[in-house]
Amino acid sequence: MRQKEKIKPYLTSRLEVHFLDLLENNLCEISLDRVTVNGVFHAEQFTSKLHENNWALQKELDGHPTKFGLKRINSNGELLEKHNIATLVRNKGKNKHQGNWRLDTSNHIYSDKEKQKILAIINLFDEVHITRLDIAIDFINFDNAGMNYRFYKPNVKQYRITERNGAIGTIYCGSYGSSVQYCYYDKLKERNNKKARIPPNIRNWERLEIRLRRKKTLNWLDETKKALNYFKCPDKVKLNPNKKDMRKVAMLEYLINHPDRLNNNYLSKSTLAKYRKLLRQNKGLDNSLALIAINRLDKQTKSLEREINSYLGTNKLKEVS
DSSP: OOOOOOOOOOOOOOHHHHTTTOOOSSEEEEEEEEEEEEEEOOGGGGHHHHHHTTEEEEEEETTEEEEEEEOOBOTTSOBOOSSOSEEEEEOOSTTTTTTEEEEEEESOOOSHHHHHHHHHHHTTOEEEEEEEEEEEEEEESOTTOSSOOEEOOTTOOEEEEEOTTSOEEEEEESOTTSSEEEEEEEHHHHHHHTTOOOOTTOSOEEEEEEEEEGGGGGGHHHHHHHHHHHEEEEOGGGGOOOGGGHHHHHHHHHHHHOGGGOSTTTSOHHHHHHHHHHHHTTTTEEOHHHHHHHHHHHHHHHHHHHHHHHTTTTSOSOOOO
């Protein structure tokens, strides 16, 4: 078996460490939140390699391994926490006997050394490709915080999760498991609920996630910008009502407050086309947060692309077979 090149970690979006000494206001950061890599992997052949990289066997079936978890262990070999940094799972279904595995990791990697333990296993994969990619856009200590933004994307189902006091905690745009899904939520509240460590000086922290699956991962940059183009906040000052167009203003205000009505089940095609155009022109809407994020994305594109490609070894992002 040929020796593959060693992969550089390229850990460029380590948010949990980056924000420990946060002092800025109106800070927008973009990072990889989740990466799933699929490929052909022969676990029995690489048992020792898994062990030396802190991958612990967690499940078996008929004497064959089906799941490993990457543990956080200190220099003395002591387990620091029970949660996995990453998981390695044999795929079920028709390909389960053909050595098809997936490696899944979220943005809980603390160091280059930890990421290298992930890449050391990916480097043993054949036919490697990315099947899920989550891009996280964090808005921290913004003056207009308060879960005020919405997704103005036509013909896509949306649903919300509200808190007991009626406040919006999470908004989903698109169904779970679809090739593209957006999620906007109160990250600070989520971390408080989990009693997780919160970096100091954070007053508010909202997150937009773009979750891409299968072939959509190939166009992660365009898909992220597309999501930001749908991400807007109601701004009634921009409506400028007068006597002549009160009906138009009333309809716009209704659609602004109910973006889920932007589909053919509620209005005629011609009416929808008229008002969708106005909303694309940001009539009654504010897209300033999205513009900040797009500017930040342009600055981080190369580093994010380098990090994504690091999960593919010597390959570049390629189409799923």
